Amino acid sequence: MADVLDHALRTLADNLRHHRTQRAWTQDDLAQASGISRRMIAALEAAQNNVSLSTLDHLAQALNLTFVELVSPRLSAGTGEVQRGATLWTTPHAASQAVLINTVPARHGTELWHWHLSPGEHYAASPDPQGMMELLYVLHGQLTIEFQERTTHLHAGDSLTYPSDQPYTYRNTGPTLTEFIRNVTH
Known part of the structure; x- marks a missing residue:
């Protein structure tokens, strides 16, 4: 179970960092846009924090993404590839x-x-x-x-x-x- 959650947190961390830096935003910029603390964002980008689904929604909205785009491995949706699923709450x-x-x-x-x-x-x-x-x-x-x-x-x-x-x-x-x-x- 821990390995599955760790993989999902690493995917989230990679996506969050990727989309934030694509916009040339700092963690402070994302914190201001999302209403989520910079400390929480830093922990998420380090894959060190279990997060509420509501927090993920706020981050996705601030980055102009869907929830799925934020939490899914990039290029996974609609590719015809078998998906294993991602544990996002526990x-x-x-x-x-x-x-x-x-x-x-x-x-x-x-x-x-x-x-x-x-x-x-x-x-x-x-x-x-x-x-x-x-x-x-x-x-x-x-x-x-x-x-x-x-x-x-x-x-x-x-x-x-x-x-x-x-x-x-x-x-x-x-x-x-x-x-x-x-x-x-x-």
Whole structure:
């Protein structure tokens, strides 16, 4: 697991540094444009920090990139090559993780994720840009999704589509590992 996360962090570090220097920006310039601290950017460029998906969104927007362009190995999307996926979120409980499996060009982009949440774990998401949608499919266990005005409970075999331009939280309130597929379109 550590090797997979290390590879994803190195890919992120390389992409972040590459796109920042292409714009002739310093880390301070990127910090100002993204609202992310220079210290966090330096740690990410050194592949030394696990990062929230929201932070990655802010960095991608500041660099005028899609999320996928920031985190994927360059030249990987749409090449016809087999993709292994990149673990981009994890907790100290190694079983909880989010893996970006692949991406395909769409109007703006489509992401395919494979998530695992251990019992009692959660992930609180910041709102995505307006117009983004998510499609979830629960493979195993149960998934609770908390929105501002409602809570939805999904079990293995259930799916849900919703606009992701709102705050939401994935939560495993069950006794076993929850496994689900997440498809994001923008």
